Amino acid sequence: MEELHSNNTLQNNSSHDYDYDYYHDYDFLPFELKIVYWIVIVICLPLIILAIYYLYYLVRHNHIAPIYVINLLISDLIQLCCMATMLGEPKLDWVSIIFLIHLIGIMASVGFMVCISLERYLLIAWPLWYRSRRTMKVSVVVCVVVWVLALVVICSDILSQGGPMPIAVILLLPFPVLIFSVVGIFKGLSAAISVSSEEKRRIVGATILVLLNYTLLFLPFIIGTITPDYTMTDPLAFIFFNPLGDLVLYVFMRKGAIDKILASLCCCKMETQQQQTIAVNDDSMRTVSSV
DSSP states (O other): OHHHHHHHHHHHHHTTOOOHHHHHOGGGSOHHHHHHHHHHHHHHHHHHHHHHHHHHHHHHTTOOTTHHHHHHHHHHHHHHHHHHHHHTOOOHHHHHHHHHHHHHHHHHHHHHHHHHHHHHHHHHHSHHHHHHHOOHHHHHHHHHHHHHHHHHHHHHHHHHTOOHHHHHHHHHTHHHHHHHHHHHHHHHTTTOTTSOHHHHHHHHHHHHHHHHHHHHHTHHHHHHHHOTTOOOSOTHHHHTTHHHHHHHHHHHHSTTHHHHHHHHHHHHHHHHHHHHHHHHHHHHHHHHHHO
16 A cells, blocks of 8 residues: 555655655655755855844844845745754654644745845935835844744645645745835935945845845746646755755845956956957068068
8 A cells, every 4th residue: 555655755756746745755756856955955054044143143242134034034944944954854743743844834935035126226226215214123123024924825735735736826925025115225326325336236136146146946846737738757856955045145245245246247357358369469460671
């Protein structure tokens, strides 16, 4: 009976009917997912802990901006802990709870990605209004709302046995919001006089990275769940790279990171132009000497 159940589970997965029971049994996790687990945990776990500590230090010194990023990294830390627990082959009674917590972390991560993107949009489009109303209390209330909504959505779906389809539909809702934020930021760049050029570059880069992370990591699962003829073997593997994408976002948002990247690119461009100029001069000298 156990073999029959495992065969049926694998058949359901191959036909893209992503049943939750498939991911409740560690023994039948795809080999690719186990590799993803190890890669993401080894790279992200120590770095995310250090990043949370650094941002918490900034918040203690009355910096409000990192609050959404801290919660984003906390949701990633929850996902990493669940992934590490699954690699430890927990008892079957605990797997459902671990899976529930993991889903809540994923849903909260998407919520804070939207918060970061909208925060950057307001900072460009309505800088004076946003800075006058941006307080620690408002940020904390928004974070609490995001966590509660993630808990309510996942628990409601699990209790109603709705399956992955409702979750995929809900995960699709932030997509137009993220696109709106990117478009709005580009439109409002010229009018944002009170924002420095360095801050504008950080805002644009962070917002584009949020949209890129969402597109590359969450859209495959959404498309694979909604579209029955989708041919990808395991779109969930992309979602498990979410902590790694958020870590790259954090590094990119740090002050001076974008300037260093642009400076390195400009140096490479200048070196290429210098080499081309030297080559042209050499050819000219050879032509003159031959004449």
